[in-house]
Amino acid sequence: MNLRSILTFGVLVIVVILAGDQLRNLYDDTNLLRPYDYMEYWSAGRATLRGQNPYDGDVLYPLQQEMGTRYNDPVMMWNPPWTLPAAMLVGAVPWRMGQLIWLALNFFAMMGSALMLWRLYGGIGRFVWVAGVVTCLYAPTPFLLLLGQISGFMLFGLVGFLWAVKNERFALAGVLAALTAIKPHLLVGFAIVLVLQSLRGNAVWKSVLAGAAALLLFGLIPLAWNPAVWSQYREGTGVASTKSHPTLHDWEHPTLGYEIRHALPNRPFAAMFIPLAVAVPLVIGYWWLRRRNWDWLIELPRLILISLLTAPYGAWGFDLVLLLVPVIQATVWLVADGRRWVCVGVGIAYLVLNLLALSTISREGSMTNLWIVPVTFAGYLLVGWLTRLTPARP
Numbered sequence: 001m002n003l004r005s006i007l008t009f010g011v012l013v014i015v016v017i018l019a020g021d022q023l024r025n026l027y028d029d030t031n032l033l034r035p036y037d038y039m040e041y042w043s044a045g046r047a048t049l050r051g052q053n054p055y056d057g058d059v060l061y062p063l064q065q066e067m068g069t070r071y072n073d074p075v076m077m078w079n080p081p082w083t084l085p086a087a088m089l090v091g092a093v094p095w096r097m098g099q100l101i102w103l104a105l106n107f108f109a110m111m112g113s114a115l116m117l118w119r120l121y122g123g124i125g126r127f128v129w130v131a132g133v134v135t136c137l138y139a140p141t142p143f144l145l146l147l148g149q150i151s152g153f154m155l156f157g158l159v160g161f162l163w164a165v166k167n168e169r170f171a172l173a174g175v176l177a178a179l180t181a182i183k184p185h186l187l188v189g190f191a192i193v194l195v196l197q198s199l200r201g202n203a204v205w206k207s208v209l210a211g212a213a214a215l216l217l218f219g220l221i222p223l224a225w226n227p228a229v230w231s232q233y234r235e236g237t238g239v240a241s242t243k244s245h246p247t248l249h250d251w252e253h254p255t256l257g258y259e260i261r262h263a264l265p266n267r268p269f270a271a272m273f274i275p276l277a278v279a280v281p282l283v284i285g286y287w288w289l290r291r292r293n294w295d296w297l298i299e300l301p302r303l304i305l306i307s308l309l310t311a312p313y314g315a316w317g318f319d320l321v322l323l324l325v326p327v328i329q330a331t332v333w334l335v336a337d338g339r340r341w342v343c344v345g346v347g348i349a350y351l352v353l354n355l356l357a358l359s360t361i362s363r364e365g366s367m368t369n370l371w372i373v374p375v376t377f378a379g380y381l382l383v384g385w386l387t388r389l390t391p392a393r394p
């Protein structure tokens with residue numbers, strides 16, 4: 001072993017020791033990275049492992065008190081039971097350890113997705129770092145990581161689906177697409193088109209079957225600890241009000257559907273589905289016109305934009321990391337275009353808008369982020385017009 005190898009090994013040892021020391025301090029100091037939304041996943045996972053109801057606030061709140069909650073009400077997990085296996089993994093370990101694991105997994109899922117998107121859309125290799133910078137500067141990214149939300153896995157599912165379809169690994173594509181069912185209300189357009197494409201007799205049917213099988217498997221796993229969990233989920237999400245916790249009917253949502261509901265007499269919950277009801281036939285018609293030459297690389301960003309624009313509920317700031325698919329696609333167009341003034345102008349606008357978004361989505365209720373999806377949609381169209389590029393192909 002030469003001197004250079006010895007010095008390199010010594011530096012690595014020092015880095016590992018220092019990193020370990022910092023991680024130990026982070027683990028011990030619970031005032032840093034306080035648990036917020038992560039509480040819902042850890043407590044729901046822990047409750048399931050105990051055979052308790054993970055959709056009951058009276059069950060979750062004592063567990064969240066162990067974590068030092070500052071809320072007067074429990075933080076509820078309304079994801080379907082096929083999400084519970086992920087929650088059970090962190091629920092099986094001490095909450096702080098699970099929180100750091102959860103944070104790391106979401107971070108690597110999002111950064112890995114960004115780098116994969118850059119390559120999928122034919123981005124110039126030496127500028128792949130731009131995808132990482134765009135992701136880190138995107139306001140929903142730190143919001144998701146600091147709250148401990150789950151949408152990073154959904155982003156990874158979408159990007160993994162694109163990669164698998166491009167490589168004609170359709171069964172794997174379906175399994176990865178199943179991750180989007182963590183919050184199925186956010187990507188209805190994508191789900192509809194995926195089913196429609198499978199009905200045309202092409203290999204996409206393998207994706208639908210594999211995805212359905214994955215959801216069935218993960219939906220069955222919690223039954224080994226709590227056989228009633230699916231009925232508990234239906235009961236918990238269907239109730240309009242309860243004494244133990246706020247429900248979906250009680251929350252304010254930063255969606256167009258909620259604005260419609262708020263404007264109507266008696267504020268009917270069903271009114272929140274009006275934009276989605278309008279969007280579904282439009283999506284089907286759009287698919288019908290383009291079905292013969294359907295290209296997921298081109299079409300998925302558009303489906304994401306229209307799905308989030310018409311989502312009936314949810315679509316809070318942390319969920320908008322899904323918009324990184326069209327955002328990074330547009331970034332590839334800009335870099336490929338090469339005109340410095342266009343890149344600088346759009347870059348400044350991107351930074352300003354994200355600073356504004358960061359100041360709004362972090363407010364109580366995150367209700368002021370209604371503008372982010374339509375502005376992103378407009379920016380996507382503008383960049384496409386400025387660069388005159390169809391979506392880049394590898």
